Amino acid sequence: MTLPAFFIAHGSPAMAVESNDYTQFLNQLGNRLPAPKAIVVFTAHWDCPEPSVTMDDTHQTLHDFYGFPSNMYTIDYPAPGHSELASEICALFTRSNLPHQPVRGRGLDHGVWVPLLHMYPQANIPVVVVSVDSLRSPQEQYDIGRMLEQLRHDNVLIIGSGGTVHNLRLLGNDEDEPEDWAVEFDDWMEERLEKWNTRELFQYDKKAPNARTAVPSYGTEHLAPLFYAMGTADMSRKAKRLFQSYPYGTLSLNCWQFGDDV
Template sequence: MTLPALFIAHGSPTLALESSDYTQFLNELGDKLPAPKAIVVFTAHWDCPEPSVTMDESHQTLHDFYGYASALYNIHYPAAGQTDVASEICALFSRSNLPHRSVQGRGLDHGVWVPLLHMYPEANIPVIAVSVDSLRSPQEQYDIGRMLEQLRHDNVLIIGSGGTVHNLRMLAQDDEPQDWAVEFDDWLGERLEQWNTRELFLYEKKAPHARTAVPSYGMEHLAPLFYAMGTADMSRTAKRLFQSYACGTLSLNCWQFGDGI
């Protein structure tokens, strides 16, 4: 079975405790998708130069944030790992001569478990986390995703978890979307739907408000979009599934790449 790839905005860690239109969308998204045999997540909260893959039979839940309500630290997402799929990822990287490493004992950061908590609350599907490298070009990130495209045709769900607009210094007091954030997302959306990689890969120079939407200290949150997009290179179809904003600028955009839903 072939599954689409997804880009999912994981928002703030407090999303794990929220009930909103967005969390309802994530709940329904998990129900709509055929049950995958495993989930592979390119997570913005694992940013390192060498592509890294979790190679574990089980995971601890990382609470990699501070200053939130105690209830958030009591949440655990006990998803199993899947070493067979992790090994296949490593083999695909090796086939493309991409240096990489397998990692044991890292756990699942909140970029992984927060959205999955809503999509698959029973934590009954194995999960493999894969790092991103925010210093690589969008073209390189896309190409790394493309190396894993065949996994989608073997009932593996691939997710890029991050955020298209993620500038914590620009959060507003309410959820009314700020014009500049919407303009950036709309520019991005038009080119995603056209699969216009030429302009997408140059978003820093071409997109309106690019430096504000994707600041130099937050590039890792956009990177998962290109990794996920690359895994649908053969079909080259993109569809926005959801769009809203928290605190005016924190983008909760979700995209589907490839056919499936």
């Protein structure tokens, strides 16, 4: 079974306890996909120079946020790990001469377990987490994703978890209409993603409208997972946006599918 890859905006940690159009979409997405043998997540909340891969067979749930209601800190997402798959990922990186780090004992950050909580609430599918490097170019991020493309043909679901517009300093309130600058940036990305125009996408910071506002210098790690996930579908080069909304007027919640439908 060949599965598409996805870029999924993980939004606020509070999404773990919310019920809205986006959480319902994620639940439906998990239900309509064939059950994967494992899930690989490139997460925005693990940013380090060398790709790091969780080697654990069990995971702890990280509550890597502050200022939220107390019930948020009791949520457990006890998905197992998959050390065999993690070793295969490391072997693929080695084959491409990419320095990397196997890591034990890290756990699942909220960029991983919050969306998975809605997609696979039973937490019964093994998860392997891979870090991103926000200082690499989009081309390099894409190329690292491409190293793992063969995993999709072995019933492995690959997800990039982050956000396209993720400027937390410019959040509005729940009643806000989407800000024009946020929509303009996402629309520019949509046009180039659908055409698989990597030449312009890899220069989004220079070519996209409102790029510095949508993806501030302190938040590039949230866009990076999109390029990693996109790279894993390099052979098919098909992209489709499945969902879009803007809570707080600027926080872009979108989901992109890369690869063929199943």
